[in-house]
Amino acid sequence: MASDSDSAILLELDDIQAGYGRAALVLRGLTVQVPAGAIVCLVGPNGAGKSTVLKVASGLLAPRAGRILVDGEDLTGHGPQRMLAAGVAHVLQGHSVFREMTVAENVLLGGYTLRDKALLAERVSFVRELFPVVGERWTSLAGLLSGGQQKQVEFARSLMVKPRVVLLDEPSMGLDPKATGIVFEQIVRMRDAGTAVLLVEQNARRALEAADTGCVLDLGRVHVSGPARQLLADPQLGELYLGGRPARR
């Protein structure tokens, strides 16, 4: 029988090997666990395979070996549609709002599979409350919003189907420090509202400050993992992976 701590694992990638075409493997025995209600952050050098981990988790890239478990159910080999139905939503790198559509239209695209009108209305009010700017700019063209606001529209769209875990690929990409701060506050709010988060970020220090757990990727595996605060305080990791020494306390 699973122990309490086992049963709290929502998403598990177990000993994953994955790569592209005939090229060498990118992931070489990678294991990551995302507990329910937690933010797990993957950090590592450029090209370490962080985005590849998310693609495997959402079914965009089939692993060559290893298992993908959602709430203990083995979903290895299933595509994005099945993974989304199981509660795994993927917010891709870059900007994916439709600029010529309104915020409302963008968000509602995320709920197009919801047949139940009452449920759709409930999800709309949930995301409008969680992301106030989405509610305030509901009828605006999405292209008129700032980069950070557009990112929140993407988050809102991904939450329409009430996922259990959201995969976020470089959410701060292209944002200034202030907008980055707001986006990370919203990620914490998503977690506090009950959605687990698996996050990939270049801005490793800022991401680890928001995260519960950090995993450092190197050579296609998780090299070190632990409480995010512990990783932030480790001078060697700071030097190697986090762009310099941690701030003195």
Ligand SMILES: Nc1ncnc2c1ncn2[C@@H]1O[C@H](COP(=O)(O)OP(=O)(O)OP(=O)(O)O)[C@@H](O)[C@H]1O
């Ligand atoms: N669609 C693809 N086809 C072929 N190779 C790819 C593809 N996507 C990524 N790769 C290769 O896989 C490796 C890992 O890429 P990935 O994007 O997962 O790394 P990353 O850690 O997210 O990098 P970055 O921090 O630069 O975004 C790289 O060598 C990259 O060139």
